[in-house]
Amino acid sequence: MLLDGKPVAKMIYAEIKEWLGNLQEKPPKLVLFCSEPDDSTKTYMNSIVKRGGKLGISVEICHAGENPVEEIKKLNESRDVAGVMIMHPLKNVDEKLVVSALSLEKDVEGRTPGNLGGIMTGDESFAPPTAEAVMEILRFYDVSLSGKDVTIVGRSTTVGKPLSMLMLKKGIDATVTICHSRTKNLVEKIKRANVLVSAVGRAGFITKEMVGKDSIIIDVGINLYDGKIVGDVDFEQVEPEVAAITPVPGGVGIVTTAILFRHFMVSSRRMVGRR
Ligand SMILES: NC(=O)c1ccc[n+]([C@@H]2O[C@H](COP(=O)([O-])OP(=O)(O)OC[C@H]3O[C@@H](n4cnc5c(N)ncnc54)[C@H](OP(=O)(O)O)[C@@H]3O)[C@@H](O)[C@H]2O)c1
Structure with missing residues (x-):
């Protein structure tokens, strides 16, 4: 039997489209936070932007500035942003420190120590x-x-x-x-x-x-x-x-990308619930 990923991804995107269709307001953004991305990272980021465009989710590329930890903290606080992907590798930046600054709720890639640790206890916001x-x-x-x-x-x-x-x-x-x-x-x-x-x-x-x-x-x-x-x-x-x-x-x-957007949907729902 072929364990085809396409119907699995299709099912997940259908869930997301249904959620978007029922939204009364514009969904928050997904931010791709990067520092001097290489070609393969750029290709990956473009594929996420394209998929977001197809779904009607705004995906913004944000280049790290002088103080990336503070920039991540601002994104944590932003009511316009529901998910942040910290693109690996982050050049000339202490990646571990930056990832650790991200809030568990917006860590749609499950990279933070809090989310990774939570997998052991069953308390994670998002798994990788x-x-x-x-x-x-x-x-x-x-x-x-x-x-x-x-x-x-x-x-x-x-x-x-x-x-x-x-x-x-x-x-x-x-x-x-x-x-x-x-x-x-x-x-x-x-x-x-x-x-x-x-x-x-x-x-x-x-x-x-x-x-x-x-x-x-x-x-x-x-x-x-x-x-x-x-x-x-x-x-x-x-x-x-x-x-x-x-x-x-x-x-x-292809299922991985769909899960990423499902995480974004979950995070957006939680944010809207708190407004
Ligand atoms: N489908 C997706 O969405 C997706 C997502 C992420 C990654 N990937 C792909 O999955 C693959 C792995 O990615 P990753 O990020 O996990 O890579 P990684 O960090 O380089 O890990 C590779 C693992 O394979 C082990 N390994 C290497 N040679 C081996 C050998 N001869 N025998 C046994 N184990 C060996 C390494 O062992 P050591 O720890 O001892 O070095 C390491 O644990 C890559 O092809 C990547 O592109 C796909």
Whole structure:
């Protein structure tokens, strides 16, 4: 089965459009806060601006000035702004300090220490969208994780670590193994998984020898290979050998953007509720 991200993203955008359609006033803004963005960051920012335009949400690019921490604090206070994305990497700026200054409620990417810590206690405002996108795809296609062995390859703060916490939650109840570049017997850990999540960033990393006919494969990787966007999984080889797999592109990535805008909607609703 193909775990296509398109109907999942479509469902989320339909929720957002319904909310926007019922709004009595103009929605607040989403701010992209950056400092000397590189080309790939610019491309990413443009895609968010474009998606916001399609939805009717105003997305503003804000370049860091002399005192980025104070600028973030002003955005925290602004009644016109419901979400702030701090674009990584922030050049010539202490990124950790800037991210820490952002309020949990406007941290639509779930990057602040408060939101990341909240994933452990179940008190987060927002989890990182990529981790949540994986959960949303599994939910959409009725893949239960209860009692299943999940192997996540990759331990980043945006994907592997928060995803492990979401999967461990009571009620989700997966048994999770997280792997990284120093993991011993990686292939054995991948092979024994009921569900494999690959977030490594290397094209062709997961091959057909590593999977079985009951494996469910979630490919988070986005890699440029031979002028094309591909995941970590050798899709052509692996797809016929497994029970279910996400495509790249058209899988986790497009759901991630939809989740980001859903977070923005939630934050906007909370703000309007407080007005
Ligand atoms: N779909 C989306 O929306 C989305 C969002 C974010 C990222 N991504 C993509 O997901 C991929 C990972 O992103 P990231 O930000 O998590 O990357 P990252 O911070 O570079 O993390 C990569 C992880 O892979 C591990 N790794 C590298 N080589 C390995 C090997 N040979 N064996 C086992 N583990 C290995 C690293 O281990 P160490 O920790 O030991 O170095 C690290 O934990 C990239 O392709 C990125 O473009 C997609």
